[in-house]
Amino acid sequence: MKKIATRIWLLIFAFLVITVVFMYVLTDFLYQRLYVQDTEDTMIEVGMKLQTMYDSGKVTDEFIAAIEQFNDYSNLNVFAVRNPRELSACVPFDIDYETLIGAEERLKLLSGKYVQKIGYEPRFDRQLISVVIPLVDQNRLEGIIYIYFPLAKISELANNEVILLFISALIFLVVVSYLIYKGIRHIMRPLSELQNAVEQMSYGRYETRVPVNSRDEIGKLSSTFNKMAEAIQQEDEARKTFLATVSHELRTPISYVKGYSEAMQNGMITEQRKEETIQLIVREANRMERLTNELLQLARTENEQTNIVLYPIPLGETVREVQQILTHQAHKKNITLHVDVDDALIIQADEVKLKQIFINIIENAINYSYEGSKVEIIAAEHSDYAVIIIKDYGIGIPQEDLSHVTERFYRVNKARSRADGGSGLGLSIVEQLVKQLQGKLEIDSVIEKGTIVKIQLPLMEE
Numbered sequence: 121m122k123k124i125a126t127r128i129w130l131l132i133f134a135f136l137v138i139t140v141v142f143m144y145v146l147t148d149f150l151y152q153r154l155y156v157q158d159t160e161d162t163m164i165e166v167g168m169k170l171q172t173m174y175d176s177g178k179v180t181d182e183f184i185a186a187i188e189q190f191n192d193y194s195n196l197n198v199f200a201v202r203n204p205r206e207l208s209a210c211v212p213f214d215i216d217y218e219t220l221i222g223a224e225e226r227l228k229l230l231s232g233k234y235v236q237k238i239g240y241e242p243r244f245d246r247q248l249i250s251v252v253i254p255l256v257d258q259n260r261l262e263g264i265i266y267i268y269f270p271l272a273k274i275s276e277l278a279n280n281e282v283i284l285l286f287i288s289a290l291i292f293l294v295v296v297s298y299l300i301y302k303g304i305r306h307i308m309r310p311l312s313e314l315q316n317a318v319e320q321m322s323y324g325r326y327e328t329r330v331p332v333n334s335r336d337e338i339g340k341l342s343s344t345f346n347k348m349a350e351a352i353q354q355e356d357e358a359r360k361t362f363l364a365t366v367s368h369e370l371r372t373p374i375s376y377v378k379g380y381s382e383a384m385q386n387g388m389i390t391e392q393r394k395e396e397t398i399q400l401i402v403r404e405a406n407r408m409e410r411l412t413n414e415l416l417q418l419a420r421t422e423n424e425q426t427n428i429v430l431y432p433i434p435l436g437e438t439v440r441e442v443q444q445i446l447t448h449q450a451h452k453k454n455i456t457l458h459v460d461v462d463d464a465l466i467i468q469a470d471e472v473k474l475k476q477i478f479i480n481i482i483e484n485a486i487n488y489s490y491e492g493s494k495v496e497i498i499a500a501e502h503s504d505y506a507v508i509i510i511k512d513y514g515i516g517i518p519q520e521d522l523s524h525v526t527e528r529f530y531r532v533n534k535a536r537s538r539a540d541g542g543s544g545l546g547l548s549i550v551e552q553l554v555k556q557l558q559g560k561l562e563i564d565s566v567i568e569k570g571t572i573v574k575i576q577l578p579l580m581e582e
Contacts, residue, residue, distance in 0.1 A: 160251070166190075167267050178262060179255055196267055196269050197268050200264070200265050201264060204217055204264055213248075225252070229261055230254070230256060230261055234254070236249070238250070244270040249268065250267065250268040251268075252264050253266075310330070313330050313342075314342055317329070317349070326352050328349060329349060329350075330345055373405070374408070376400060376401070377401050377408075381401060432466050432580045433471050434463070435465040435467050435506055435508070436499070442475055449486055453491045454492045455489055455493055455495060456493075460497070460498045461498070461499040465579065467580060468577070468578045470556075473556060473557060474577075477554060481550060481573050482510060484547070485510055485511075485573075488515050489514035493513040494512075505576040506576070506578075506579055507574060508577070509572060509573070510573045511573075514571065515567070516565045516567040517563070517565035517571055526551040554575060557577055558577075559575060561573070562574040562575075
């Protein structure tokens with residue numbers, strides 16, 4: 121397959137050739153239209169004027185001499201003869217009388233019209249144009265005025281200039297072809313760099329970038345490629361981090377379960393510690409189950425279509441159902457769940473996803489609140505949205521961590537043991553679910569004062 125640059129160069133070269141051919145055709149047309157036609161018109165005009173010198177009767181010698189005298193100050197060759205056959209003695213070339221004045225031409229001359237001829241004459245090595253003007257008296261052809269002129273060739277009209285023109289055209293063609301070649305190479309260089317970058321990307325080198333040196337279409341394409349490459353690189357790094365984190369998260373509970381199970385199987389655990397060991401195995405198994413379920417939920421949430429079916433849901437009823445589910449967990453830490461929701465709020469959402477959002481956020485609020493405090497769930501209407509605020513009075517989140525808390529496996533307290541908290545997937549799942557419900561999620565927090573989670577969800581259209 122030919123390269124784009126080669127095809128563009130061939131196309132431009134073809135246009136140049138077409139231009140040269142067009143100029144040749146145009147030159148030939150102008151030669152025929154301007155030079156030949158103008159010469160013919162001049163000859164006819166001169167012949168007609170000379171014809172007016174003839175009155176009637178026989179063509180006299182004086183008339184013939186007066187006509188031939190015209191040759192002294194004209195570039196045309198003019199002769200007057202009584203009999204057309206006498207032309208052979210007047211002109212320096214052979215004339216075929218039958219061809220010059222045949223039966224048809226004779227009738228035309230008798231009617232007072234002129235006869236024009238053009239043809240190649242070997243004697244002059246060029247085209248010869250001639251005009252025959254009749255001298256008629258009472259329907260008798262008394263004589264003719266014969267005018268001829270050897271047409272100059274195009275090369276003779278231009279003389280030495282045509283050689284200079286040809287050389288100039290050739291030099292111009294070479295220079296233009298070279299400039300076009302260099303220009304195409306310059307234009308195609310970014311595309312070549314882009315092609316090489318794509319090949320590097322296909323080999324897994326996602327750090328590849330292309331320089332952006334212009335703001336034209338190619339520059340915009342290169343800039344878009346760099347953005348795409350950066351997104352792919354980030355996604356690849358996130359994927360590697362995700363796999364490494366999942367492996368690490370699963371390795372710890374698996375090691376606990378495997379180690380203590382083998383110890384019990386080999387009789388290394390005393391009777392006094394068996395119950396404690398079994399509880400530890402169950403706890404780690406539950407951790408693996410919870411982590412696996414959250415991973416499946418996250419994968420399912422990311423793969424689901426964003427245009428899910430939304431339907432009217434009473435917000436107050438849903439919040440109170442979630443309150444009942446989490447009341448037992450809150451009582452363990454002596455935490456009060458305070459709900460203040462306008463029962464008139466009807467939102468467009470999916471009930472299962474909505475409950476999952478509230479459960480995840482309220483569970484976090486309970487887990488990181490101080491004992492004896494409270495968690496407030498407040499909802500009110502704002503424009504076309506229902507604004508739900510979940511506020512706790514707990515340990516809070518540092519400002520530098522706020523922008524990362526929705527990332528997968530992100531933990532604010534890196535030193536905290538995995539047994540003390542979740543997997544770091546809860547808020548990531550919440551963010552995905554809120555987006556699917558066409559809502560917005562905002563998190564604000566102050567250390568040792570608590571955290572505020574604000575959710576905006578669209579109200580039912582009236």
